[in-house]
Amino acid sequence: MECGMNGTEVGVAVIGAGRAGLLHAANFAGRVPGSRLIGLADPAPGSREAAGQRFPAARVEGDYAVLLRDPQVGAVVIAAPTRAHAQIAVAAARAGRHILCEKPMAMTQPECDAMIDAAARHDVRLQIGFMRRFDARFAAAKQKIERGEIGDLVLVKSLTHGPSTPRRWQYDIGASNGALAEVNSHDIDTLRWFTGSEFEQVYAMAGNFRCPEARTAFPAFYDNVVMTASFRNGMQGFIGGALSVGYGYDARVEALGARGVLFVGQPPERTSVAGAHEAGSPPPRSWRDLFRDAYLAQDTDFVACIQSGRPPRVTGFDGKMAVAVVEAGNRSIREGRPIRLCGERTHESGAVIRP
Ligand SMILES: NC(=O)c1ccc[n+]([C@@H]2O[C@H](COP(=O)([O-])OP(=O)(O)OC[C@H]3O[C@@H](n4cnc5c(N)ncnc54)[C@H](O)[C@@H]3O)[C@@H](O)[C@H]2O)c1
Incomplete structure (x- = not known):
């Protein structure tokens, strides 16, 4: 069975527990069919404390690499500040985890290329968070x-x-x-x-x-x-x-x-x-009020892509x-x-x- 898949259920880790991360986490903690929130990672103690209180059933870690090693994790949502996206995405792809990365995809085009190449080489989905x-x-x-x-x-x-x-x-x-x-x-x-x-x-x-x-x-x-x-x-x-x-x-x-x-x-x-x-x-x-439903539809489609093997609707190239x-x-x-x-x-x- 594929890592992080329990039957067809996808285990999700959210990296970056700020405004966008907590919205994704709430979706994967019960609203997205076929998925389960496994954990959140954030280097800031205050963000970890808030995440732990809000999602008591999830692991909360300071270092995202710990979650990438968890066999229950099949996919990650990257909601850290933009300058950290490329490094986290490449590490996640190397660990064989599917990726939903918040916009902007990265700081530079070479960073985007590294993310696209890593996802292709390790055969994982790479979706960018253009939820509109x-x-x-x-x-x-x-x-x-x-x-x-x-x-x-x-x-x-x-x-x-x-x-x-x-x-x-x-x-x-x-x-x-x-x-x-x-x-x-x-x-x-x-x-x-x-x-x-x-x-x-x-x-x-x-x-x-x-x-x-x-x-x-x-x-x-x-x-x-x-x-x-x-x-x-x-x-x-x-x-x-x-x-x-x-x-x-x-x-x-x-x-x-x-x-x-x-x-x-x-x-x-x-x-x-x-x-x-x-x-x-x-x-x-x-934006959380205006695009709440779009966020949920985006997160739901990400899981559907993983389960069906079809490409995401918003690709690394779009990002x-x-x-x-x-x-x-x-x-x-x-x-x-x-x-x-x-x-x-x-x-x-x-x-x-x-x-
Ligand atoms: N789709 C949208 O409309 C939308 C809306 C808001 C933010 N975003 C994007 O989401 C990302 C996060 O934005 P935000 O507003 O939630 O920021 P935020 O500052 O509220 O949260 C970011 C969190 O990431 C943590 N962090 C910092 N470095 C990290 C690392 N290396 N690993 C893990 N966590 C780390 C910070 O401690 C913080 O808690 C940005 O890329 C932003 O552009 C997208």
């Missing part, structure tokens, strides 16, 4: 585009605004890749998914408007970004990103076709959300292409000019075919 692909509203919009309901697709606009003040490490663009990575990876993936094409060129501009405390020590930090894009199939794209907006979590897409338009996400009913007295329902406070766009966007901000992306094609396995 499992959101019913996003999936319905994609189907309508494919059915031609708005005619030929011309332009996809996608924005994500997050409410919270960045964590200190996020101020350092070298350590975080900035809001384009942490916030807009989802928008980048949605544009690739809806257009069915790859980014050809991006032009981004950014600034720091809401985080004065970071201006002196981190002059490259930005809390607001806009990016225009062209695609290889001729379509156009626009991405907006904002951190620290305070008013709530805001994720919206508009797809404009030759014969119509499609909206995903609830446009705010109020013209202003600053005044508490105004009527209308407030935007969700967090790598988003990282490539983040890198190009950040370069465009630094150099103040449009950046062309060099073309890559891929096998279904995620392996890259060099042009």
